[in-house]
Amino acid sequence: MTGADYFFGKKLNEKLNVPIGLIDISYVLATIATFLDKTTVLHTKDTSAIFSFKRQRHKEFLKQNINWEENGYQGKRPAYNPQHFPTLCFNGMVNPIIPFSCKIIVWYQDESEALSQISEQYVTWFGDYISMMRKKFKNPELPIYYVQLAGFEFPQDTTSISWAKFRISQEECLKYKNIGMATAVDIGINNNIHPVNKQEIGRRLALITLNKTYGFSDIIYQGPHISSIETKSKKLILTFDHTYGGLVSKSKGNTVTGFSAELNNGEILQLTGKITSKNTIQISVSNLKSIRYAYANYPDCNLYNNANLPALPFTKSIY
Structure with a gap:
């Protein structure tokens, strides 16, 4: 279980005083396309961008493998990350739990898309993900709350603003129904892509959930x-x-x-x-x-x- 998940559940438990069940589905460096089913991948209006992204990652892998061979096979052989394949994580981790019901979905993923500078297409893909999950779980009102990317500086390219652009696209996703966003923009670490302050991320997600899902209208969950x-x-x-x-x-x-x-x-x-x-x-x-x-x-x-x-x-x- 991720740290943010734990502190999210802990905060809900403290307020609601009931057991909180959490199902963790996570895979490092996964793309959103790998959490989409085949039908969604093939019918999104940005299907070509999904497969272009996959081809780009494959070329990067081939280049790394050639460099590894030319350098005398030093160190571990470069691995092709399977979590870049469309539908893989959906088939392996999401589909098996669909017979169960769930109260909400928390989404904390996006770094791969931000690094690849495909923020415009992401808004469409996230909307497709929302629609797909609500259909799969047979709940058209299923709440989905997500995390806006934390601060992080690229040591190899300090002129890039790809994450800044991506955060704007993430906010645009608030146009979808029954959605909430907890920002982590202020609690990042400049040289670590994974912020260590999971307590605050979990707390902010819990504030949204308590207000929007459990009816605690007095709980403030939005920043200026x-x-x-x-x-x-x-x-x-x-x-x-x-x-x-x-x-x-x-x-x-x-x-x-x-x-x-x-x-x-x-x-x-x-x-x-x-x-x-x-x-x-x-x-x-x-x-x-x-x-x-x-x-x-x-x-x-x-x-x-x-x-x-x-x-x-x-x-x-x-x-």
Whole structure:
């Protein structure tokens, strides 16, 4: 069982005071396609992208194998990860448990797609996964709650923003019905793809579940979310919802870091903001093309609400 699963179940047990049954289905470096059944893989509108991804991984394996042979067969022979095959994990791990019922599904996977920079197609695939699982378990309202990727810096490529882009696609998945997202953007480790703070990830997933599935409407589970942007002279006024008692900076005073902007000339500018009310932040800047927050693989993010939940990353055009 994963650490996040354990702390998720522990939090539910503490609140509900009933035994919590968890079924762990996990496979390191698995792609979403491997958790789809054959019918879904063949009928998604992005089927070609799934098989293109598989071919890409196969080419990488062949290259690694050639290098291993040319280097005199030193070390272990490179392995082709079977969890990159479409349908494999569905057939081997999901299908056997379908006769059982489940209350919710928690989804904590995405690194493989983020690394391969296929975030646009992922929104479609995740929607197909949701539909497939609800059909398989014969529950059209089956809740599915997922984790937005934690911060991580690529040591081999510090200019990449693939994870930043992918988090935006993950948030887009909230458009699907009966869905919830727990962000881990603020609790990552710059040199470790797997964050060690599983307690907080499990807690945030449990907050969503308690509110949306078990009816504890007083439990806050959402962090600040950008709702509107207003330009005034040479200033931006950012308004947030889900502030629950007010915006909070984890830095001293009311200063908020982690903002950046793309200027009309293409230049990227790092910015700071100032909390000016319970739900607004002011930034002194002009001539912008877009404004961003926590838009980096390993972002600087110190904006929270009064319930100690972090603001979601965003990138917004300025018109």
